[in-house]
Amino acid sequence: MSPGPGAAGPVLTKPLAWIAGIVVAGSLSVISASSLTPWADVPYPDGYRRWVHISSALDQGTTRFAGLHSIYANDKALEGYRTGNFPDGSVLVFDLLESRSEGSAFLGGARRHVDVMRKDRKRFPDTGGWGFEEFRGDSRTDRALDEGARVACYTCHLRQKEKDLIFSTFRD
Amino acid sequence: MSPGPGAAGPVLTKPLAWIAGIVVAGSLSVISASSLTPWADVPYPDGYRRWVHISSALDQGTTRFAGLHSIYANDKALEGYRTGNFPDGSVLVFDLLESRSEGSAFLGGARRHVDVMRKDRKRFPDTGGWGFEEFRGDSRTDRALDEGARVACYTCHLRQKEKDLIFSTFRD
Numbered sequence: 001m002s003p004g005p006g007a008a009g010p011v012l013t014k015p016l017a018w019i020a021g022i023v024v025a026g027s028l029s030v031i032s033a034s035s036l037t038p039w040a041d042v043p044y045p046d047g048y049r050r051w052v053h054i055s056s057a058l059d060q061g062t063t064r065f066a067g068l069h070s071i072y073a074n075d076k077a078l079e080g081y082r083t084g085n086f087p088d089g090s091v092l093v094f095d096l097l098e099s100r101s102e103g104s105a106f107l108g109g110a111r112r113h114v115d116v117m118r119k120d121r122k123r124f125p126d127t128g129g130w131g132f133e134e135f136r137g138d139s140r141t142d143r144a145l146d147e148g149a150r151v152a153c154y155t156c157h158l159r160q161k162e163k164d165l166i167f168s169t170f171r172d
Numbered sequence: 173m174s175p176g177p178g179a180a181g182p183v184l185t186k187p188l189a190w191i192a193g194i195v196v197a198g199s200l201s202v203i204s205a206s207s208l209t210p211w212a213d214v215p216y217p218d219g220y221r222r223w224v225h226i227s228s229a230l231d232q233g234t235t236r237f238a239g240l241h242s243i244y245a246n247d248k249a250l251e252g253y254r255t256g257n258f259p260d261g262s263v264l265v266f267d268l269l270e271s272r273s274e275g276s277a278f279l280g281g282a283r284r285h286v287d288v289m290r291k292d293r294k295r296f297p298d299t300g301g302w303g304f305e306e307f308r309g310d311s312r313t314d315r316a317l318d319e320g321a322r323v324a325c326y327t328c329h330l331r332q333k334e335k336d337l338i339f340s341t342f343r344d
Contacts (some may be wrong), residue, residue, distance in 0.1 A: 017248075049224070049225075049343075049344045050224050052219075052221070052222050053224075053242065053244070055275050055279075055280060056228035056240065056242055056280070057240070057254055057278060057279045057280070058230045058240070058277065058278045059276055059277040059278075060276050060277070060278075061275065062276075062278030066276075070230070070242075072225070072226060076324030095337065103231065104231055104232050104233030104234075104238075105228075105229050105231040105232070105233070106217065106229060106230045106231075106232075107229045108227060108228070108229070128202070151238070171221075172221045
């Protein structure tokens with residue numbers, strides 16, 4: 001049995017532990033940008049719906065990625081698709097919608113979540129230079145990933161190590 | 173019974189009839205841009221893969237539109253999505269790929285065809301101001317529509333008369 005919401009004891013989730021760490025660091029005046037928690041390092045990708053569309057697909061599986069997704073890339077990430085190496089500042093967005101059927105077609109429904117990868121070798125040296133984040137639904141502020149989830153993102157993307165951790169490809 | 177390919181008689185397809193008309197007109201030196209056949213009026217939409225992505229969907233039906241499609245809009249067409257009236261110069265592209273399954277997912281395969289709508293009220297007064305064209309596969313020159321097919325495009329799109337003949341909608 002795991003402790004319920006009202007259980008006593010030092011039950012501290014990882015994000016809370018981080019916040020506590022920042023508060024302590026801040027009070028000692030040693031906080032710096034690089035010591036911020038990772039989730040503050042990957043901003044919401046403003047305007048990504050007008051970036052270049054890489055690809056779309058429908059996943060009818062049972063994972064949290066099921067639905068109709070579209071992938072978007074900013075200009076720097078486009079360079080990465082071309083050269084195989086994504087420069088710092090590259091941002092990729094995995095925009096996942098629920099799928100809804102209409103006749104013989106599957107169309108996009110409500111937005112499930114927006115996953116973001118941002119390349120910054122200095123900030124994210126332990127995850128291949130990529131930072132990972134996820135925003136729930138249409139929210140620009142409701143972040144879904146804790147440290148464990150980020151490591152899971154990275155571990156899965158490691159399967160694409162020879163492609164700078166990227167699964168998708170761009171074609172004209 | 174309809175005449176087979178080898179049947180004798182004045183069997184002339186519409187495109188051939190048009191070409192014959194142009195040759196005659198040209199020899200009389202009265203040909204003008206406006207007298208060109210409609211298929212010359214809707215050019216291949218160069219660079220559309222970098223235009224704004226409107227939506228994607230998977231159609232598992234049996235029509236010629238079955239597959240995974242994505243719709244793209246140039247800047248003027250984006251204005252149309254916003255205002256409900258598409259200005260002249262608006263171009264929309266319906267990019268249809270075969271769908272191929274991989275595990276629980278349906279991804280894009282080979283390109284089936286690229287359908288184009290171009291708004292020009294002077295050129296296409298009889299079809300709601302829109303010109304229609306289709307390019308086969310990855311070709312930029314292999315045009316698929318004859319006059320009858322264009323009228324069929326228009327007739328189907330008339331169902332969206334209150335939306336300037338456009339089915340898709342854009343959302344951020």
